[in-house]
Amino acid sequence: MPQHENVTVRLAQFIVDSRWRDIPQSLRKEAKRSILNHIGCALGSCRDEVVERALVVADRFSGPRVATVVGRPERLDILGAASINAMSSNVLNFDDTHVPTVIHPSASVVPPLLAWSEHRRVSGPELLHAFILGAEASCRIGRSVSPWHYSHGFHITSTCGVFGSAAAIGKMLGLTAQQMTWALGNAASQSCGLVESLPDMARSIAVGNSARNGIVAALLAEQNFTGGERAIEGTFGFARVTGQQADLSKITSGLGQSWELPLNAYKPYPTGVVLHPVIDACLELRSEHAISPGDIEHIAVRGNPLLRERADRPAPRGSGEASVSLHHCCAVAFIHGAAGVRQFTDEAVVQPAVLALRAKVAMTEDAAVGIEEAYVTVRTRSGASFEKHFPHLRGGLQCPMSDAELETKFLDQAMLGTPGCDAKRIIDVIWHIDELDDVAGLARMMVPAAL
Amino acid sequence: MPQHENVTVRLAQFIVDSRWRDIPQSLRKEAKRSILNHIGCALGSCRDEVVERALVVADRFSGPRVATVVGRPERLDILGAASINAMSSNVLNFDDTHVPTVIHPSASVVPPLLAWSEHRRVSGPELLHAFILGAEASCRIGRSVSPWHYSHGFHITSTCGVFGSAAAIGKMLGLTAQQMTWALGNAASQSCGLVESLPDMARSIAVGNSARNGIVAALLAEQNFTGGERAIEGTFGFARVTGQQADLSKITSGLGQSWELPLNAYKPYPTGVVLHPVIDACLELRSEHAISPGDIEHIAVRGNPLLRERADRPAPRGSGEASVSLHHCCAVAFIHGAAGVRQFTDEAVVQPAVLALRAKVAMTEDAAVGIEEAYVTVRTRSGASFEKHFPHLRGGLQCPMSDAELETKFLDQAMLGTPGCDAKRIIDVIWHIDELDDVAGLARMMVPAAL
Numbered sequence: 091m092p093q094h095e096n097v098t099v100r101l102a103q104f105i106v107d108s109r110w111r112d113i114p115q116s117l118r119k120e121a122k123r124s125i126l127n128h129i130g131c132a133l134g135s136c137r138d139e140v141v142e143r144a145l146v147v148a149d150r151f152s153g154p155r156v157a158t159v160v161g162r163p164e165r166l167d168i169l170g171a172a173s174i175n176a177m178s179s180n181v182l183n184f185d186d187t188h189v190p191t192v193i194h195p196s197a198s199v200v201p202p203l204l205a206w207s208e209h210r211r212v213s214g215p216e217l218l219h220a221f222i223l224g225a226e227a228s229c230r231i232g233r234s235v236s237p238w239h240y241s242h243g244f245h246i247t248s249t250c251g252v253f254g255s256a257a258a259i260g261k262m263l264g265l266t267a268q269q270m271t272w273a274l275g276n277a278a279s280q281s282c283g284l285v286e287s288l289p290d291m292a293r294s295i296a297v298g299n300s301a302r303n304g305i306v307a308a309l310l311a312e313q314n315f316t317g318g319e320r321a322i323e324g325t326f327g328f329a330r331v332t333g334q335q336a337d338l339s340k341i342t343s344g345l346g347q348s349w350e351l352p353l354n355a356y357k358p359y360p361t362g363v364v365l366h367p368v369i370d371a372c373l374e375l376r377s378e379h380a381i382s383p384g385d386i387e388h389i390a391v392r393g394n395p396l397l398r399e400r401a402d403r404p405a406p407r408g409s410g411e412a413s414v415s416l417h418h419c420c421a422v423a424f425i426h427g428a429a430g431v432r433q434f435t436d437e438a439v440v441q442p443a444v445l446a447l448r449a450k451v452a453m454t455e456d457a458a459v460g461i462e463e464a465y466v467t468v469r470t471r472s473g474a475s476f477e478k479h480f481p482h483l484r485g486g487l488q489c490p491m492s493d494a495e496l497e498t499k500f501l502d503q504a505m506l507g508t509p510g511c512d513a514k515r516i517i518d519v520i521w522h523i524d525e526l527d528d529v530a531g532l533a534r535m536m537v538p539a540a541l
Numbered sequence: 542m543p544q545h546e547n548v549t550v551r552l553a554q555f556i557v558d559s560r561w562r563d564i565p566q567s568l569r570k571e572a573k574r575s576i577l578n579h580i581g582c583a584l585g586s587c588r589d590e591v592v593e594r595a596l597v598v599a600d601r602f603s604g605p606r607v608a609t610v611v612g613r614p615e616r617l618d619i620l621g622a623a624s625i626n627a628m629s630s631n632v633l634n635f636d637d638t639h640v641p642t643v644i645h646p647s648a649s650v651v652p653p654l655l656a657w658s659e660h661r662r663v664s665g666p667e668l669l670h671a672f673i674l675g676a677e678a679s680c681r682i683g684r685s686v687s688p689w690h691y692s693h694g695f696h697i698t699s700t701c702g703v704f705g706s707a708a709a710i711g712k713m714l715g716l717t718a719q720q721m722t723w724a725l726g727n728a729a730s731q732s733c734g735l736v737e738s739l740p741d742m743a744r745s746i747a748v749g750n751s752a753r754n755g756i757v758a759a760l761l762a763e764q765n766f767t768g769g770e771r772a773i774e775g776t777f778g779f780a781r782v783t784g785q786q787a788d789l790s791k792i793t794s795g796l797g798q799s800w801e802l803p804l805n806a807y808k809p810y811p812t813g814v815v816l817h818p819v820i821d822a823c824l825e826l827r828s829e830h831a832i833s834p835g836d837i838e839h840i841a842v843r844g845n846p847l848l849r850e851r852a853d854r855p856a857p858r859g860s861g862e863a864s865v866s867l868h869h870c871c872a873v874a875f876i877h878g879a880a881g882v883r884q885f886t887d888e889a890v891v892q893p894a895v896l897a898l899r900a901k902v903a904m905t906e907d908a909a910v911g912i913e914e915a916y917v918t919v920r921t922r923s924g925a926s927f928e929k930h931f932p933h934l935r936g937g938l939q940c941p942m943s944d945a946e947l948e949t950k951f952l953d954q955a956m957l958g959t960p961g962c963d964a965k966r967i968i969d970v971i972w973h974i975d976e977l978d979d980v981a982g983l984a985r986m987m988v989p990a991a992l
Contacts, residue, residue, distance in 0.1 A: 169602050282732055284772070296730045299731060
């Protein structure tokens with residue numbers, strides 16, 4: 091048998107055998123950063139229409155209401171809460187991104203664990219450890235089928251996320267290696283999600299299912315519900331059916347030595363990634379030259395042809411289009427000195443000052459400019475002209491967001507989506523989560539006291 | 542735009558526009574036969590280990606317990622009941638088979654409707670109509686991606702069944718054409734199931750999900766949860782992602798003129814299809830020549846090489862292996878004059894008389910014998926020898942099971958799996974279901990009075 095056969099059993103064994111003391115400090119820290127970023131996104135979007143509508147249905151079928159819906163008064167059973175919280179964290183695509191696969195790993199794994207912590211006593215280290223292992227499972231399985239899987243049309247966050255949820259909850263349950271293998275098989279049988287759904291609310295159903303159904307997969311495995319031994323690598327298993335020339339070695343090479351979470355990135359702005367260097371250039375111009383929006387006569391952006399293709403949108407009609415509008419991004423950056431979630435609400439899109447400044451933005455494409463960089467030139471009424479070159483992708487792996495920037499992003503989202511919750515206290519608890527004997531209190535902090 | 546683009550919208554429009562008066566009598570009759578066969582299977586297998594274990598988990602998370610679990614005292618919310626009843630009907634693969642696709646269409650569509658009938662008032666014609674439309678949706682979508690989809694590794698009953706459930710419940714909800722389109726999109730986003738899981742319990746999770754998640758898809762669509770317009774035919778939609786050279790015309794050609802349920806077949810025996818002509822030959826020999834098992838010295842079977850490959854299994858170790866054992870099938874046919882569910886229980890496999898007769902069976906392969914036929918020669922102690930050629934597949938489309946045979950199969954399963962329920966009354970209600978104003982009573986009849 092080739093070296094990388096048997097990957098389902100070997101991955102399961104690794105998850106079962108892993109000990110907290112073997113998890114490096116730097117990895118523990120990255121896990122906290124991922125969770126902080128994830129929860130901020132959920133707090134920010136907990137009143138999104140996707141969440142409102144999904145909640146109407148989930149609420150009708152809830153069993154024991156032990157689990158918190160982030161940012162809201164409703165409570166649901168752990169399956170329902172995991173599903174809805176996965177949706178709210180991911181609906182703007184503002185959550186973490188595992189760079190090699192573009193999986194959003196936290197969306198499928200954190201909500202099940204948060205719900206589980208209200209169902210059974212879970213310590214901080216246990217939660218962090220299970221999250222790290224769950225993300226490891228999702229991302230390694232995702233790597234094995236990348237890049238074909240996603241480019242062919244499988245929505246990789248959902249299709250692979252269900253394995254992460256199953257692994258994390260399986261770890262919580264203390265499954266045997268045999269049961270963990272079955273949990274992965276029970277997850278494979280439920281893997282779903284299509285790229286076609288991405289522009290629609292339906293995208294979020296699959297993301298919610300990945301969180302929910304991983305819990306089901308693990309609980310069934312605990313009942314010795316058999317899931318086979320080769321659910322990933324088998325002739326008709328996940329990797330072969332949804333991958334082309336799948337590389338199974340990605341699942342098991344260096345397990346326990348190299349980890350996936352250090353490849354997790356956080357977005358500074360709730361926009362298409364191609365727009366990030368444009369926003370950064372505008373923000374630096376504004377701050378370095380104290381440019382007031384009323385003084386601006388013209389804003390010229392020079393960037394890669396992909397920038398025009400994706401973001402040449404002078405008159406966005408709402409939040410979604412604004413997040414991929416070059417013109418809107420430049421306008422809000424100069425007007426507000428910020429490009430956070432509140433600069434991309436439907437209300438922000440129709441502000442007269444924003445409309446006026448959007449009309450002054452023009453783009454030139456230049457194949458010599460990389461997709462991770464941008465040039466912005468602003469000309470003022472007084473005839474002055476300032477150019478800024480922003481050379482890299484902030485928030486990417488080369489230039490990660492600092493802890494302080496993640497905190498600012500968190501506060502910004504929490505204040506917008508869940509005013510009244512003690513966002514600073516949540517941040518503090520997350521940074522110190524590995525010192526907690528019981529993390530049940532964390533989920534409850536995500537509901538404003540007034541609700 | 543080519544003729545067969547836009548199939549998601551057109552299929553949705555057809556489902557919405559369909560009227561009961563346009564459904565031909567013969568189709569209504571076939572729908573009743575499918576439902577009868579389906580419910581018999583669910584009654585027969587409602588105590589299978591798959592059901593027992595899945596129920597432990599489903600029971601913990603049930604919302605309002607309005608819906609019957611077939612054959613059992615437990616009640617669940619409509620999502621949970623739909624899921625569990627789908628599993629019990631299909632776990633032995635003894636339910637209906639849509640011949641062109643090998644989809645088991647009833648498993649995904651009847652359980653949601655049965656549960657729905659306990660949640661809202663549903664008339665018999667409404668239930669039959671929604672079932673016909675749901676099966677039509679599953680099977681047409683399945684045809685569009687066949688045969689590549691299943692042979693590549695997608696478990697077509699589950700992957701396509703979710704569309705049928707969504708269509709059926711969407712019809713119950715009276716969705717608009719726009720909402721029905723979204724319901725299909727919300728279903729596409731949840732489509733799951735791998736062939737690798739077929740030998741394991743995990744297979745049943747996906748079957749259960751197809752029934753459950755179709756309901757969710759329709760209920761979300763009712764909330765205007767958007768599912769896109771091209772979830773099936775889009776570049777990254779269901780047919781292109783999970784099919785190779787998908788034929789979209791199969792979804793819309795002759796909608797309302799040609800129907801899929803007349804291509805639904807019912808298995809007379811709970812065994813691999815290749816064994817059916819062997820069993821029929823044995824049963825005819827036994828009855829025509831009044832052969833007593835004690836008189837038999839040798840049984841020689843001559844059949845297609847595929848028969849040996851699939852069923853040359855002299856010493857099956859349990860129910861599952863017995864259902865694909867040539868030797869076991871011959872033995873029980875001669876001993877019991879039957880090959881129903883009770884001849885394939887774990888107990889039946891270890892009966893001394895069965896063991897003794899299995900040892901006298903031998904097979905010769907002959908490529909000249911078709912896979913739908915078989916020759917059986919029996920030699921008795923007195924030296925007599927009788928040969929029987931059974932030339933076709935009983936229960937297939939050329940030689941369908943009669944209503945009386947379906948009733949016998951139903952009674953056999955009901956008595957085995959759910960002794961104490963009034964099986965004859967259920968049969969009577971199903972044959973007359975189109976005369977009922979309210980079918981809620983049907984589900985409740987499936988629980989023995991003593992429970």
